[in-house]
Amino acid sequence: MKRRTFIKNAGLATAAFGIPTIVPSSVFGKNAPSNRIQIGQIGCGRIARDHDIPGTWRHANARYIAVSDLDSNRMLDGKNLIENYYSKKEDEASGEIKQYGDFREMLLNKEIDAVVISTPDHWHSQPAMQAAIAGKHVYLQKPTSLTIREGRQLADVVKKTGVKLQLGTQQRSSDQFRIAAELVRNGRIGKLHTVRIGLPGDPPGPEAPAMPVPKNLNYDMWLGSTPEVPYTEIGVHPQEGYGRPGWLRINQFGAGMITGWGQHHFDSAAWGMDTELTGPRYIEAVAEFPRSGLWNVHGDFMVKAEYDNGIHMFTSGGYPNGIRYEGTEGWIWVSRGNYVASSSDPVAQGESAKALDASDPTILTSVIGPNEIHLQKSSEHHGNWLGAIQGENELLSPIEIGHRSCSVCLVSHIAMQLGRKLEWDPVSERFVNDDEANTYLSREQRAPYGTNYVKM
Template sequence: MKENTKKGVSRREFLGLSALGLASLTILPSWKMAGVRIAPSDRVVLGFIGLGQQALSDFAGFAACPGVQVAACCDVDSLKQLRFKKRIETWQAAKSMAPRCDMYEFYEDLLERKDIDAVEVATPDHWHALNTIHAAQAGKDVYCQKPLAFTIREGLEMVKAVRGNKRVLQVGSQQRSSKEFQKAIELVQSGAIGHIEKIYARVGAPPKPLDLPEMPVPGNLNWNKWMGPLNDPKIHYHPDLCPPITVDPEQNEKLWGAWRWYQETGNGYTADWGAHMFDIAQAAIGMDGSGPTEFIPAGYNGSTYAAMKYQNGIVMTEQPFLEGNDGAQGIKFIGDKGWIEVARGYLACSDKSKVPAELAGQRPLTMEEMKKRWEEMKKQAEKQGNKPKGGMAGSYETSSPHMQNFIDCVRSRENPIAPVEVGCSTNTLCCLANIARELNRPVKWNPATLSFINDKEAAAHRLYEYEYRRPYSL
């Protein structure tokens, strides 16, 4: 096992970065993007923390935003560092920029860079809190992949760090920037289907216990650093958790990091897709920053689907939203005057006149279709130097409007479309749903006080808070 032998990491756990060194300062001249000269004062310089498939996809979105430069990257896998560096420097050369992307194994070193304005956090969920909190303390704005955190308390501490340090944070819940979801939210809030009574939100299966066999750790991976704050002795290395790649010849990951599917390291589809679908449902019914007050797991008292009850009487269930298509992730809002269905690339309403012409007649994609579209999109993006074509259905992983909104807010200091409080409330909902499932009984929560209601067992659950492995601390 490769150990973290770097000196001074414990110092950085307290992030004494108020007096940052200038050793890594890089002076970049003005340059052109799509024929438009970008002055240094308007340029936004990014660093990437976590360099798997998601970071590559997100870079494709950022590459389409005028005035963006990438100066550095960080990962605990040295091969992923090298792959990312090659991608960035190829893009820079194609855009007549001086090709340079510095590589780091320790994100603390990247955060010491004075020339970096903002960072992307695309690490596994259990690293999001420390990466984001330390970035905020170091004066960086953050684009943090969803779900915002691994536990409830982590999300709450991230809100404090972002607001306390006057930073901009955009959560990677890119459906917020998509026209079909924005239209669905508008229709619900305008009363197009009357008073909302029920919501069906299909996200997928919850996490399962880790059942992968232990395998030898490859020399290019610092597994000890990958583990970070996780302290569960049942967690061990398996390539599915941190999918391997090769650089020469380039062979990319054959699957998404499976850490998300196991309860020791992730929150399953409950959070992976719940951070999208539950998020939109909350936005539509005006529950951003709040949430349900009761969580009932599937199977309790013979129930078929997990349910979440809001104080205003609305009940949201995790069940198929579209008859005859159980596998599609999406949402159905049911009101006393009609219904609305929405999924990626799809919007339908009981009143057809409410659906814009460009969205009418479409249908939601199945999981297999989305996977196929994703592979096609990746190949196309790579051929075009990682610059995606806009408007392609299924291109959510390179959603440049969502990235552009973040870059605009880095410049304006306004709140982005998916700010940290939104990510926190959605993450809390997902964690609470999994807590109720693991306890196999209802759990009651007060969104105003951010506390359980007379439930010490739930309050002690690891998804509310767990003890970090030393030397890490929250």
């Protein structure tokens, strides 16, 4: 059998799935070399270098052994970054990091226990599904999926395989977001009735003529399940450096900031609203979209969501970046403060520097009693994932919660495009009596790429 055919069959049409084999840390000790979690990195770009790789290697119970990227220059940079880090640690044995130009080949490596997926948005659900089928635990950058259908497909596969998949909604591991949600859930601002979320939009971009595809980039596979379009550097990622990539601003590969940052805030808000496993009943939106240029995701916008529990949630770039919970007896504000996930985060820190605030400062010092609601604590999101793999704690951002928070982003984006009020059924995950809106729940996928071609 030819190598290419073997990889395709193993990655896209697996008949049986692997079983996770991590031994509980109590057997040998979680940091014992024989029990370290062997990690493969899929995607070696900006968010991987600034956030996911450092967030993973800092934990002694994990060890990177492989990298994969469709850009061979970035893959080599990722390999060198990791090897240089380990070479400076006295307690780490030196070893070469393996490179895989095709992540599906990486998934065949039985030495790899888990993968971190830091790819563009249109390459999230498929590799996560294939990793789960191969028995690898997964840390997946948000957004969970490009469409509602993709997200449901991924959630179902993860549940069937039993792997530990953590969504990269790391705000849950920041104390202020947990504290705010706990205070709201325990009635410190009375009955919650309104949530206001600030998210930026993106600017329009220039026209971009077609360019020759760099020899170091597998552009056909990079496009993945999306349509074939000419290559241009500002539509993919910089060939020099690791600045903010242009694909983030193209609808073909995502939805702009409503998913790019929206899943973080919608996830955190749902924690305080107690709506983590459901979604809004009604959704309506207005938004500006560029009329020309390569970058075509939304700019200024306003979304209103109505929940069955009576809460109204408003999201707009006109609010400061963060979340404001409003109740009958006061309000609580929470933001990232001075935290940044990458050096090119699109919002100036000064605009949301105050991490936690309230209408009455004594709200923030209120003690949550032993018989009240206590939300799960985590000091670091990648560490929470690693601990869950070794049986030490529960996942903080499991797949179903991740799928639901991403779904709020996606139905908001659909409402932006249609410009009218929609009724959403979070149980069936379909719009009510609206055939046109339901056509937006999935996208055509370009074979052989896409979640529709992944088989159990």
